[in-house]
Amino acid sequence: MGKLDGKVACVTGGTRSIGRAIADAFLAEGASVVVNGRDQAKGQRCLDEMGAGDRAAFFAGDARKQEDVEGLIDFAVQHFGHLDICCLNSGGVEATAPVASMSDEEWKLEMDWNINHVFWGMRKSLQHMIPRQAGRIIVTSSVEGKLGKPGLAGYVTGKHAVNGLVKTAAKEVGTLGITVNALLPGIIETDIVRETGPASAQAMGLESYDAMIGLFCQESSIKRPNRVEEVAAVAVLLASDAGRNMTGCLFPIDGGTMPY
Amino acid sequence: MGFLEGRVACVTGGTRGIGFAIAKAFQREGADVVINGRDPAKGAQAVEELSRSGDGGAVAFVAGDVKLRSDCEAVVAKTVERFGRIDILVPNAGGGSNYAPVVDMTDEAMAEALDWSFWHTFWTVRAALKHMIPNGWGRIIAMSSVEGKMGKPGIASYVVAKHAVCGLTKSVAREVGTMGITVNALCPGAIETDEMRAQGPSAAESMGITYDELLQTFANESAIKRLNEVEDVAAVALLLASDAGAGITGSLISIDGGTSPY
Numbered sequence: 263m264g265k266l267d268g269k270v271a272c273v274t275g276g277t278r279s280i281g282r283a284i285a286d287a288f289l290a291e292g293a294s295v296v297v298n299g300r301d302q303a304k305g306q307r308c309l310d311e312m313g314a315g316d317r318a319a320f321f322a323g324d325a326r327k328q329e330d331v332e333g334l335i336d337f338a339v340q341h342f343g344h345l346d347i348c349c350l351n352s353g354g355v356e357a358t359a360p361v362a363s364m365s366d367e368e369w370k371l372e373m374d375w376n377i378n379h380v381f382w383g384m385r386k387s388l389q390h391m392i393p394r395q396a397g398r399i400i401v402t403s404s405v406e407g408k409l410g411k412p413g414l415a416g417y418v419t420g421k422h423a424v425n426g427l428v429k430t431a432a433k434e435v436g437t438l439g440i441t442v443n444a445l446l447p448g449i450i451e452t453d454i455v456r457e458t459g460p461a462s463a464q465a466m467g468l469e470s471y472d473a474m475i476g477l478f479c480q481e482s483s484i485k486r487p488n489r490v491e492e493v494a495a496v497a498v499l500l501a502s503d504a505g506r507n508m509t510g511c512l513f514p515i516d517g518g519t520m521p522y
Numbered sequence: 523m524g525f526l527e528g529r530v531a532c533v534t535g536g537t538r539g540i541g542f543a544i545a546k547a548f549q550r551e552g553a554d555v556v557i558n559g560r561d562p563a564k565g566a567q568a569v570e571e572l573s574r575s576g577d578g579g580a581v582a583f584v585a586g587d588v589k590l591r592s593d594c595e596a597v598v599a600k601t602v603e604r605f606g607r608i609d610i611l612v613p614n615a616g617g618g619s620n621y622a623p624v625v626d627m628t629d630e631a632m633a634e635a636l637d638w639s640f641w642h643t644f645w646t647v648r649a650a651l652k653h654m655i656p657n658g659w660g661r662i663i664a665m666s667s668v669e670g671k672m673g674k675p676g677i678a679s680y681v682v683a684k685h686a687v688c689g690l691t692k693s694v695a696r697e698v699g700t701m702g703i704t705v706n707a708l709c710p711g712a713i714e715t716d717e718m719r720a721q722g723p724s725a726a727e728s729m730g731i732t733y734d735e736l737l738q739t740f741a742n743e744s745a746i747k748r749l750n751e752v753e754d755v756a757a758v759a760l761l762l763a764s765d766a767g768a769g770i771t772g773s774l775i776s777i778d779g780g781t782s783p784y
Contacts, residue, residue, distance in 0.1 A: 432780045436745030448769070483699025488769040495766035504757030507711075507750050510780030518695045518704075518772030522784050 264292025265502040270342040272296040272334055274325045274383060275352030277308040279452030280402060283490035284349055284497045289314045291498055293347070296338040300324050325352035326374040328382045335386040344394065347501045348387040350380045351402040353420065354454050358465045361415045369416055376420025377427070384431060388440070397440040398501045401428055402493075405448045405478075405516045413466035425512055432510030441509035443500050448488045448516030449478035483518025524552030524578065525764055530605040532556045532597060534588050534646060535615030537568040539715030540665065543752035544612055544759045545581070546572055551760065553610065554579040556601040560587050580605070588615045589637040594645035602653055610661040610763050611650040613643040616687075617721050618680045621728035627678060635679035639665075640686040647694060651703070660703035661763045664691050668711045668740075668778040676728035688774050695772030704771035706762050711750045711778030712740035745780025 271288045275281040276297030285295045294317040299305050305320035312318045321337045323330030338345045353376045357368050380401050391397030406414060407421035425444055432442040449455070456471075463474035479485050493515050499505050500513070514520055531548045535541040536557030549555045549572050557572075559565050565583030572581045584600045586593030601608045616639035620631040643664050654660030669677065670684035688707050695705040712718065714737065726736035741748050754777050761767050762775075776782045 429780075429783070433745045436780050437747050483696045483771050484769065485700050492766055492769035495761055495764065496770075499757060499761050502757070504753060507746060507748075507754040507779050508758075508777055509745050511776050512784070513775065514773040515770050516773075517769050518692075518699050520772075521692070522774070 264290065265498060266347075267292035269293040269346040269501070270338060270344055271347035271349060271501065272298065272321075272338040272345060273349040273351055274298045274331065274334065274379065276349070277301070277304045277320075279454060280447065280450065280490050280493050281349065281351040282308065283494040284351065285318075286312065287494035287498050288347070288501065289317060291502070294318070294342050296321050296334065296341065298323055298325070298334045298352070325379040326371060328378070331379050331382040332386045335383060335390065339390055345387060345390055346396065347398040347400065348383060349400045349402070349497065350383045352379060353402060355414070355417050355458055355462060358414060358416060358462055360413050360465060364415060372416030372420055376417060377423040380424045380427060384427065384442070388431070388435065391440050392435065392438055395439040398505070399431070399440070399442045400497050400500050401442075401444045403428070403444040403446045403512065405446055405514070405519050407444065407446055407512065408520045408522065411466060414462065428512070429510045436509055441500065441505060443509060443511045443513060445493055445496055446512055446514045446516060446520065447493050448482055448519050449475060450488045450490055450493070451475065452490065481519050482516060486517065488515055488517055524550065526579070527552030529553040529609040529763070530601065530607050531610035531612065531763070532558070532601040532608055532650070533612040533614055534558045534597060534642065537561070537564045537583070539717050540710065540713065540752045540755050541612065541614040542568060543756040544614065547756040547760045548610065548763065549578040549581055552579050554581075554605045556582050556584050556597070556604060558584045558586050558588070558597045558615070560585065588613075588642035588646075589634065591641070591645045594642055595649045598646055598649035598653070607657065608650050608653050609657070609659060610663065611646060612663045612665070612759065613646045614665040615642060616665055616683065617717055618677070618683070619721060619724055621677050621679065621725045623676055623728060624678045632679045632682070635683045636686070639680070639683035640690070643687050644690060647690070651694075651698065654703050655698065655701055658702045660698070661767065662694070662703065662705040663759050663762050664705070664707040666691070666707040666709045666774060668709055668776065668781050670707065670709050671774065671776070671782045671784065674729070676730070677725050680725070691774065692772050699771055704762065704767060706771060706773045706775060708755055708758060709774050709776045709778060709782065710755045711744055711781050712737060713750045713752055713755070715752065740781075743781045744778060748779065750777060750779055
């Protein structure tokens with residue numbers, strides 16, 4: 263018997279990396295899961311790999327677009343009948359740069375991706391969860407939600423902002439059977455970090471991608487990157503019955519990096 | 523098969539309340555567990571209760587007063603003696619008495635709170651690390667509190683001791699971070715345990731309110747508007763003790779229904 267039998271979850275950015283690990287862990291605990299991503303082909307491959315049959319579904323959509331994020335929530339409710347757990351996990355940067363040379367376009371993209379997507383998904387989920395008096399919202403923030411790094415202003419700003427949103431929403435729905443929490447992972451060498459890392463390293467004034475990974479590791483106590491499974495384990499805890507009294511929590515999974 | 527099979531855990535203040543819930547969760551996952559407390563009768567009762575199902579790991583009781591260094595060191599030593607190793611340490615006991623506003627607080631009341639929460643944690647952690655470091659694996663799960671992050675008038679001794687536990691946690695985590703040992707602190711909100719019923723009235727009096735008002739104050743400060751439960755805390759301890767907890771260290775984890783601001 264799984265900890266999430268009969269529960270329905272959705273995960274933005276769920277076809278790869280952290281989101282995928284969360285989706286896999288939820289499936290292993292008996293939940294049904296809608297994974298979201300932009301690419302239909304990747305989505306299909308993800309479903310094939312999961313091999314979860316009717317318990318897994320894919321919804322193609324761009325987390326940076328309001329109609330897509332809201333469409334995901336609608337789809338999950340329609341497809342599985344309701345939604346218990348909403349993981350707003352997608353996020354990132356494209357052509358990031360130091361503040362002095364940041365373009366308006368990149369700034370807007372990073373805000374849509376890292377904060378607006380979370381707001382859109384949370385609002386829509388809460389409208390469904392509040393009448394049911396039950397729900398779990400789990401936002402993937404970051405170690406950069408509490409710290410700052412030169413060259414990553416948009417990402418850092420977005421992740422700080424979602425922490426504020428999580429704490430506020432937690433207080434709004436605390437007595438309604440709904441918890442709202444954030445995961446704050448340290449650096450993890452995910453596909454997206456490998457793709458965008460070289461540009462981020464450049465914006466941070468570092469000589470290479472490896473130097474950037476090394477910097478994050480050096481700041482931690484464990485001197486290594488984190489792993490997606492470490493994040494997924496916390497997501498399962500927060501989604502389970504045992505997590506019912508944890509809310510407004512910014513949960514560190516950062517190998518001892520953040521000072522608070 | 524439980525995911526803590528082959529592990530050995532030691533939980534101070536493990537006969538009741540939060541400590542008992544953690545010991546039970548560990549034992550159910552297959553760990554051999556030493557529980558400590560002052561009263562052998564309560565210890566025997568707790569061991570009987572934990573062993574009753576016949577499943578899970580073995581359980582032993584070690585009597586000792588955690589306000590004494592010799593007893594703290596003995597609890598760790600006896601854990602190793604009984605089960606051959608110590609993988610998981612939960613210095614869970616803690617508290618205070620004779621609470622008063624700082625202007626009227628006695629040296630004895632402050633010293634007692636520090637012995638009970640802070641020094642006991644330091645003594646047991648130091649002793650356990652001597653075994654964990656050579657083994658290259660360990661989990662230290664200290665018991666702080668929502669009052670390890672915040673302050674409350676009238677219970678400064680408790681607040682100070684729990685803040686100290688958080689400082690110790692963060693420092694040790696950085697010392698042993700590459701040695702396979704994680705060090706974290708749990709920061710629960712108020713839970714109505716036996717210990718709370720015993721210590722709460724003195725704390726309430728020092729705050730100028732009744733015991734029921736004290737509990738209501740804690741509930742009102744939270745987002746869930748109710749107290750926490752011991753099982754909430756045990757679930758997080760279990761996560762930290764597991765292999766998946768390897769990437770979490772130096773963390774002060776709030777299990778407080780949305781009370782603490784960070």
